[in-house]
Amino acid sequence: QEIHYFSEIGSTNNEAKKLATNGCPEGTIVVAEAQITGRGRLARGWFSPPGKGIWLSVVLRPPFSPMDAAKCTLMAAVGVNRAINSVTGTGCGIKWPNDILWQGRKVVGILTEMSAEMDAINYVVIGMGINVNIDQQDFPSEIAATATSLAVAAGRRISRVKLLTAILAELESTYNTVKASGFAPVLADWRQQSITLGQQVDVRGVERHFTGLAVDIDADGALLIKTPNGIERVLAGDVSIRP
Template identity: 40%
Template sequence: MRGKLLQLLSQSKDRFLSGQQISDMLHISRTAVWKHIEELRKNGYEIEAVPRKGYRLRYMPNLASTDEIKSKLQTKAIGRHIVYKKEVTSTQDIAHQLVQEGAEEGTIVIADKQTKGKGRLGRPWHSMEEKGLWFSIILRPDIPPQVAPQLTLLTAVAVQEGLERATDLPVEIKWPNDILLRGKKIAGILTEMHSELDRIQAIVVGIGLNVNQQKTDFPEELSAVATSLSMEANGKVFQRSDVIVSVLEKYEHWYYKYLDQGFFPIKKRWEQLATTIGKEITAKTMRKEVQGIAEGITDEGVLLIRKKDGTLESVYSADID
């Protein structure tokens, strides 16, 4: 209800809305309106109240809370149920627990800060308080476990399109799960699965997005390889709720297209957006280096590299230069 109230106040812009108008539109009592207004104020929203005029929103903090997201989100399932925390070890940890408790598909877990954020191969993910977006999505697709890696590629497409729509910045995909902006990492994706033999119980997709960090916010070892939306937009501060809403709406679009039409539309779009396709690269695996032209990906998300001798080599996991 607070999300709906916030939506009304945001849409009215500089106009006052009377307590009775809000009461009528939300079908709640004027006492309930006042209580919700007070809760929003406690969360940092400046809401002006003038006798015989009503309420007007004067200031919105840069939050990615349940109320803020729900006031803007236009989806049927993805993000309709939100678990918001100020601080967690990792949103993945909370999401896995919720899976075991029967959380519905589309549930997202979002936190202002992670103390033990994690990326691919167990690497730590630097998750600053209130500067980025750290969230996990719970999915329950009726697909075989062996095709689950396709959802990592789907996520990359949704994140790229969501970020580009929200910011107009030239976001690109780097195989297997990095999102780049002008050659530096802007986001990462981690996909983890709960399965039983030939059946998927759930897939938890973790996404970390650098939004409003500045260069001094990154540890020295990351400053050369990581960036943020704000840094690449000359210091512009982005409303975090706008960014996540854009990503979630794109996610729902591609997820239901995938369930309806299969992987081919995702594969085609991923190859259009990937910075590596058609270029000469070096793939560094645990055992060797493979050099050649990145030709595309298979339905399993395997990278195909054509070497100088003309042969194709499949690369399942590697760092790309």
């Protein structure tokens, strides 16, 4: 396994994609103390101050169809959430599809990027931003009300080395489970760790806007929402959910 460590980098996902394009082995990780241009989903940035978080990207070459790549994100959310809860005891949960929250505030974001041919995945880069020891007053004002860190949640500093070790071990075991037994066990874990299921959610898509009760996720990881008109199916990327 290759570990690429940087004290400072633009984005660990960009570096991981470059390494993957140049043929690095599966399991290669890129980790940095700080990111200058950390990227979030939906073309947003990601606050990545030096020494305060785990800014991590993992390269996988899964033997799945490109259609199944979205499931890598669910898999990562389950593994990371389990590691976080065993190291910190904070009781974090997963908000569909793949944010990890503590008391309604985001502590982890996941950005999965893929390169695929027609019917085969070339690589998947799973980027994880984990707010570990950021003081609440240090978040930029745009996210101060919606973000927090594990140290705030736990009321103590958290060892990044311990947490990173646990995360990598959980990711490996979750990935091995998927390769051996398919996604069903991961989906079952996801349901247990979810804070979205059982909640009233507001779906705001480009074409549709409705409210309903989040009842389950299906085998593709789509959220199933019970509405007066029946069950609506929502795929990640389509919409944003506001509990």
